[in-house]
Amino acid sequence: MNLLDFVPKNTSIIIKTSNLESLSNSISNSDFLNTISEASFSEKIEQKLKPISHLKSSNDLLICFSKEANDSLQYTVITKYSTDLFITDLLPNYTEEVLTYNNRSIIKSTLHNNTFYSVIIDSTFFASSSKTIVDDAFNFVNDDLELKKTYKTLSNDKTLSLILKSNTNFSPSLFIEDSVTSNRLSRFIAVDVDLNQNETYFNGITKATDSTESLINIFKKTTPQVNKLPSITPSNSDGFLSFTFDNFDIFKANLLKFNKKDSITNNTKLFNDIVEIGIIYEDKNRAIVLNSTDVIATKDALLAEETIADTYRGIDVYNFSKPVLFAKTFNPLIRYNDANLYCVLDDYFVFTNKIDMLQNIIANYQNKTTLNNTSNFKNAKEKLSDAASILQVMNATTLKTVLNKNIETSSNSVFKNYNTSAIQFIYDTNFAHVNGIIKKNKTRATVNSVSEELNIKLDKPLLNTPQFVKNHITKQKEIVVQDINNNLYLISNKGKILWKKQLKGAVLGKIKQIDIYKNGRLQLAFATPNRVYVLDRNGKEVKPFSLKFNDEITQPLAIFDYDNRKKYRLLVTQGKHVLMYDTKGKTVRGFTFKSANNDIISQPKHFRIGNKDYITIKTKNKLYILDRLGKTRVRPKQSHSYSNQAIFLYNNTFTTTTDLGDLISIDSKGNISSRNLNLSQNHYIESTSKTLVTQSENKLTIKNKTTELDFGEYSKPKIFYINNKIYVSTTDLQSHKTYLFDSQFKLLPNFPVYGNSNIDLDNIDKDKNLEFVTKGDNNAIILYQIN
Numbered sequence: 001m002n003l004l005d006f007v008p009k010n011t012s013i014i015i016k017t018s019n020l021e022s023l024s025n026s027i028s029n030s031d032f033l034n035t036i037s038e039a040s041f042s043e044k045i046e047q048k049l050k051p052i053s054h055l056k057s058s059n060d061l062l063i064c065f066s067k068e069a070n071d072s073l074q075y076t077v078i079t080k081y082s083t084d085l086f087i088t089d090l091l092p093n094y095t096e097e098v099l100t101y102n103n104r105s106i107i108k109s110t111l112h113n114n115t116f117y118s119v120i121i122d123s124t125f126f127a128s129s130s131k132t133i134v135d136d137a138f139n140f141v142n143d144d145l146e147l148k149k150t151y152k153t154l155s156n157d158k159t160l161s162l163i164l165k166s167n168t169n170f171s172p173s174l175f176i177e178d179s180v181t182s183n184r185l186s187r188f189i190a191v192d193v194d195l196n197q198n199e200t201y202f203n204g205i206t207k208a209t210d211s212t213e214s215l216i217n218i219f220k221k222t223t224p225q226v227n228k229l230p231s232i233t234p235s236n237s238d239g240f241l242s243f244t245f246d247n248f249d250i251f252k253a254n255l256l257k258f259n260k261k262d263s264i265t266n267n268t269k270l271f272n273d274i275v276e277i278g279i280i281y282e283d284k285n286r287a288i289v290l291n292s293t294d295v296i297a298t299k300d301a302l303l304a305e306e307t308i309a310d311t312y313r314g315i316d317v318y319n320f321s322k323p324v325l326f327a328k329t330f331n332p333l334i335r336y337n338d339a340n341l342y343c344v345l346d347d348y349f350v351f352t353n354k355i356d357m358l359q360n361i362i363a364n365y366q367n368k369t370t371l372n373n374t375s376n377f378k379n380a381k382e383k384l385s386d387a388a389s390i391l392q393v394m395n396a397t398t399l400k401t402v403l404n405k406n407i408e409t410s411s412n413s414v415f416k417n418y419n420t421s422a423i424q425f426i427y428d429t430n431f432a433h434v435n436g437i438i439k440k441n442k443t444r445a446t447v448n449s450v451s452e453e454l455n456i457k458l459d460k461p462l463l464n465t466p467q468f469v470k471n472h473i474t475k476q477k478e479i480v481v482q483d484i485n486n487n488l489y490l491i492s493n494k495g496k497i498l499w500k501k502q503l504k505g506a507v508l509g510k511i512k513q514i515d516i517y518k519n520g521r522l523q524l525a526f527a528t529p530n531r532v533y534v535l536d537r538n539g540k541e542v543k544p545f546s547l548k549f550n551d552e553i554t555q556p557l558a559i560f561d562y563d564n565r566k567k568y569r570l571l572v573t574q575g576k577h578v579l580m581y582d583t584k585g586k587t588v589r590g591f592t593f594k595s596a597n598n599d600i601i602s603q604p605k606h607f608r609i610g611n612k613d614y615i616t617i618k619t620k621n622k623l624y625i626l627d628r629l630g631k632t633r634v635r636p637k638q639s640h641s642y643s644n645q646a647i648f649l650y651n652n653t654f655t656t657t658t659d660l661g662d663l664i665s666i667d668s669k670g671n672i673s674s675r676n677l678n679l680s681q682n683h684y685i686e687s688t689s690k691t692l693v694t695q696s697e698n699k700l701t702i703k704n705k706t707t708e709l710d711f712g713e714y715s716k717p718k719i720f721y722i723n724n725k726i727y728v729s730t731t732d733l734q735s736h737k738t739y740l741f742d743s744q745f746k747l748l749p750n751f752p753v754y755g756n757s758n759i760d761l762d763n764i765d766k767d768k769n770l771e772f773v774t775k776g777d778n779n780a781i782i783l784y785q786i787n
Helices: 022-028 031-036 041-050 050-054 131-137 145-152 215-219 248-258 295-300 325-330 355-367 375-381 396-404
Strands: 011-017 061-067 073-080 095-101 104-111 114-121 122-127 160-165 189-196 199-207 237-243 274-282 285-292 308-312 314-319 341-345 348-352 390-394 420-427 431-441 449-455 467-470 477-484 487-491 499-501 512-514 523-529 530-537 559-560 569-574 577-581 605-609 612-618 623-626 633-634 647-649 653-655 662-666 672-676 683-687 692-696 699-702 705-708 718-722 725-732 737-742 761-764 771-776 781-787
Touching: 011 022, 022 031, 022 189, 022 499, 022 653, 041 737, 050 104, 050 114, 104 131, 104 274, 114 131, 122 189, 145 160, 145 199, 189 431, 189 672, 215 248, 248 325, 274 355, 274 477, 285 295, 285 355, 308 341, 308 355, 314 355, 341 355, 348 355, 375 420, 375 672, 390 396, 431 477, 477 781, 559 605, 612 633, 612 653, 647 683, 653 683, 683 718, 699 725, 718 761, 737 771
Parallel strands: none
Antiparallel strands: 011 061, 011 160, 061 073, 073 122, 095 104, 104 114, 114 122, 160 189, 189 199, 199 431, 237 274, 237 390, 274 285, 285 348, 308 314, 314 341, 341 348, 390 420, 420 431, 449 781, 467 477, 477 487, 487 499, 512 523, 523 530, 559 569, 569 577, 605 612, 612 623, 623 633, 647 653, 653 662, 662 672, 683 692, 692 699, 699 705, 718 725, 725 737, 761 771, 771 781
16 A cells, blocks of 8 residues: 555645655745744644654655544644654653554554544554544545546655645635635646745646536636736736636637536627736736737727726726626636726736726836836746746735635734745646745845845754855755754755755865766765765765774865866875775775874865975974875975964965964975964964965954954954955854955955854855855854845
């Protein structure tokens, strides 16, 4: 038996997830769902579902919602059983008892004051908030073939997929118009959902078996047309509903079948050359729009309706004597029957009973301030098809109206930034494609401002500093970070947690990216105290990695690519010993250097000067400069007591500091120069080939220019070279302030900003603005954009 066999018969909504933990993270980071959760109804559901969060399923899991005869909402959880699925030993306030009757046993569990019932049937874990539903599971097998066919259209690897079953008493409403309900639209809607922090996308299909009972089938044997209603809908409207067809006669015949009528009594000549009909919403007012392919023929159909009622901005407004025509012809899509005025704007015929609404449409159309010209709609349109049988677009007000039909949202729920949400249905043979977007729109950023783009919360506090890594598919950047439970996360630049992987220890230093197979696909490479990992873009270990080590790894993994031919060498440091491996996990026999005179105190590095390679290794009192075989290439002519700061190639010299803060430079012949920089013992240095940055307590020096910052506890400064510009950052960890300077030591406008760690700075998406990521609260990542 498969999971679908156990779906209760009165189920209205099925949630499918391939990763329950990832789903939980996505929900907790979704601004839209968090806004909805303020509703008392949502809080009750959230409270009721709390026990599910303790399930540790690595298999597909279904969550089903249904209403019982007494109208109470119940949930059911179905997944493959495993011994570690539900560990209760350490759960506080957990109680259970075994109920035995009718030769069967079920477990009654109570957790967080919520009671649920569970049983294992044919290796399937079945749990529900309703004892009746569990009882029924012993005898009921769901044999709905259409449901099973619809289920197969869902993705196998999505964090969240949904099936909405419409012929139940808990069918969700998707439309502004009360007459267009999902239980009349079709029998099933199945979508895969992409949950990001500030946007939710979904796509899938809707399917109806009975051609006369389902509204979606009124588009049968018609071809969707380009929806042009956004070009006439004012940007200050509350939204619109558009429906299209290529042949009115076929569409009319389908509507007659749906409404179980033989004919439409009114003369429908007006619609013969119409390919799109729409409703524009403005508060409680409505306007009907006809999009004509033959304006002259449509005007001819209105010859008897040419009494001028008004003129506005050079456009004549006419009286219309048949306001009920639209409701009688297009029921249930249109119920509005008060339109007694109309005007003509190019290909569009606009009907309403409100002269001020008509004037608003005329003014916005002439001023080119229609919805089609707004950045919000243009952004939403990227996720939509140009041509759809049905397209509904909503602003924040109408979005909340639709949500209130399904759940009672709190009056405090703030949707004001959700200015453009949309859903469309594109009819195909016996089914329709579904696309949708609910997006939080950005407020227009002022020049030189710094805006917070994302604030992503993890389950546990962060262990290290978030950093950017490249997505080799999109060429954009993503975020990688680790929590205190050693879970490594990859997070998209939209705020979605793509995966989470448990590691054996904390990541040492910065994660690097390599291309083992030389095909452009990048892997993450790094070390923990007893492992060397190489992970692919899905978080899977690339064989033969990970490599295990008994002795502790004491420095970050050093990766060398001598000739930029992707023939990588991985250098592992263990105390004073080093081991070099190739990408097959085998020891490089030609590398002869095995041990330093003492513990190595900074990450080994590789430099190239001219056609020569140099590998640097530093202990407390000795600096080794080797060739690629591990033999001494440069022997420094003096020894020093070195700091733990890294070695840099600065002005073609190997540069570092002593523990007293002196700058030490060694040329390729071993000559040493020393300069007193007046650095304290606890200092930092960072360098490019021509720019040296030092930080000593609150004194930050860039290219010999020093400024005194406020007293505090500062992170190590970082240098970024982007678009031929130098940027330098540092963070005061005591006052939670992040600073960003240019190479002329000028603090960028609107800095410092809130931050609790070093930053990583880059252009992570398609626009020209730079972004940077830092720690926020102890379990949060903040992504900023510099505008």
